[in-house]
Amino acid sequence: MEIQNFINSLSQKAIVLDNDLKITAFNKSLKEAFIDNYQNKYNFLGENYIEKAKELGFFNREQINLMKLNFKKIISQEAEAYSEEYSFAPDLVEDKNIYFEMDATSFGNGILILYKNITKQKNLEYQLKMKEQQYRAIFEKVPVGMILKDKKGKILRINKEACKISGFDKENLENNSIYGTLINKRDYEKVKKGVKRVLAGEDIRTNLEIYDARDKFQYLHLFETCINLPGQGECVFSMQIDLRPLWKKENKINFLESHDSLTGLFNKKYLENFLDKVNINYLLPITVIYADINGLKIINEKHGFATGDQVIKKISNLFNSITRKNDILVRMGGDEFSLILTNTAGETAKSIISRIRKKLNNIKIKDNKLSLGMGYATTEKNWNNLEDILSRAENNMNKDKLNSDQSYKYKQVSNLLKTLNVKSNETKEHVMRVEAAAKEFGMHLNLDYQKINELMLLAKLHDIGKVFISESILKKPGKLTEKEWQIMQDHTKRGFQTAISIDEFSSIAKYILHHHERWDGTGYPAGLNKEEIPLLARIISIVDSYDVMTHERPYSKPLSRPEALEEIKKCSGTQFDPKLASSFLQFMQKKENRN
Secondary structure (H helix, E strand, O other): HHHHHHHHOOOOOOEHHHHHHEEEEEEEEHHHHHHHOOOOOOOOOOOOOHHHHHHOOOOHHHHHHHHHHHHHHHHOOOOEEEEEEEOOOOOOOHHHHHHOEEEEEEEEOOOEEEEEEEEHHHHHHHHHHHHHHHHHHHHOOOOOEEEEEOOOEEEEEEEEHHHHHHHOOOEEEEEEOOOOEEEEEEHHHHHHHHHHHHOOOOEEEEEEEEEOOOOOOEEEEEEEEEEOOOOOOOEEEEEEEEEEHHHHHHHHHHHHHHHHOOOOOOEEEHHHHHHHHHHHHHOEEEEEEEEEEOOOHHHHHOOOOHHHHHHHHHHHHHHHHHOOOEEEEEEEEEOOEEEEOOOHHHHHHHHHHHHHHHHHOOEEEEEEEEEEEEEEEEEEEOOOOOOHHHHHHHHHHHHHHHOOOOOOOHHHHHHHHHHHHHHHHOOOOHHHHHHHHHHHHHHOOOOOOOHHHHHHHHHHHOHHHHHHHHHHOOOOOOOOOOHHHHHHHHHHHHHHHHHEEEEEEEEHHHHHHHHHOOOOOOOOOOOOOOOHHHHHHHHHHHHHHHHOOOOOEOOOOOOOHHHHHHHHHOEEOOOOHHHHHHHEEEEEEEEHHHO
């Protein structure tokens, strides 16, 4: 009775055997759950447990033999207990998938067997196993590299794609560290920092350039996150996509983005990016040589663009032949090149330009002797920006082009300017003053360096058409007759025709044509008004007028600076663009304050 009360008090199902393995008692929990199903057919008390289990087919032969062996050990006190998991044969009970854990232990002169239903646990394990198989199948078959590694870098699992990307066999990676296999020594610290961030809870998504232990380049799109695994603790799960095929395409695209497609030289975008990335102070002094191919437009028109391309390539090759290791040769676009000389003073640039000129003497294409306009600028200490030094170099190139004896047309223009100086009151000093003032005023207006260069050229050539006007009209001290005035007005058209015929000056031809237009529309030759008048023509009108007013002429005495500025103000909105006139007054005031 005491045994029965004891086993009834147990929460688990229980059965008691004597030392002959006969059933002497079972508790209420076991009776209700199992024995009652067989009560009408079988008598359990006094029956041999092993024989009855065999009769009912609860266990297979191997399980029966193992059970008999261990029960004997408990009875003979060779062992204190025995545990095993079993499942019922599916056709004997309503629930076809009952799993239980049997714990047998010595009890008096016999054995106490406790049964624990672990069906839910087993079903859960089965489901987990199925999911694991699914996940493993996905893990192996997805076209993405997957690696599971512990926090020290040991590879716990790696899929086929990751092995394919790395070029290593699976057996050489799993259970080995990423360090010394997938990661080169020089990249250890970089990778360890990334692992540390992941273990701290940060998900990392990045493109990674790295080398493995064989010094093989890897370029990966990487996603890594921290997961917690039973028995392993915090681990890093890594997903990888091989970007090397894209990288090769990107390299080609990047090359085209940073290089000129015709010559293979760097382009201006590369130059800007390079100077943004480097510490300029280590490159000073920097000298820039700026070059422009003379007459390329004419060659294109006369011989075709294919010949023009040959010219560009010839000039590119010439520059390459004199470029040093650390120099940066850039095709700026069209017919313009720049050579960036780092840690180089201006004297070296002079020598390089001299060498280029000598080499040019030996280059002809279709009987056309090639020539370049070249100028340079140097920054010794204070670097402002790329545009500043390029602008200064280009300005010097433009001056070189005007004085270059390599270009017949430039020689013609030079002769025209000399003729104008002789025939009229347009002195060389006047032209130089207007050019300098135009440049400063253009900078005050924040014009880009290309516009400022055009403005300076316009200052030099705006009255070039006067060379075709009679000297008697140009130097007449008194008032011109109506007929003489009509002839004088014609100089803007003659100047336009001269400039448009010369490729290098064609860009300023329209400004020459319209520099005597007035804001109110009463000027000549077209009677344009307000913004119809090109901007540079409006600017040079003010600058030129101011210089004429403040310097002596045969027909008039000079005005004082304040008087001339007052005249500019008075003519604002009639002769001059009011906004530009106001800006000019501010410009002159700032200039006076500086002085």
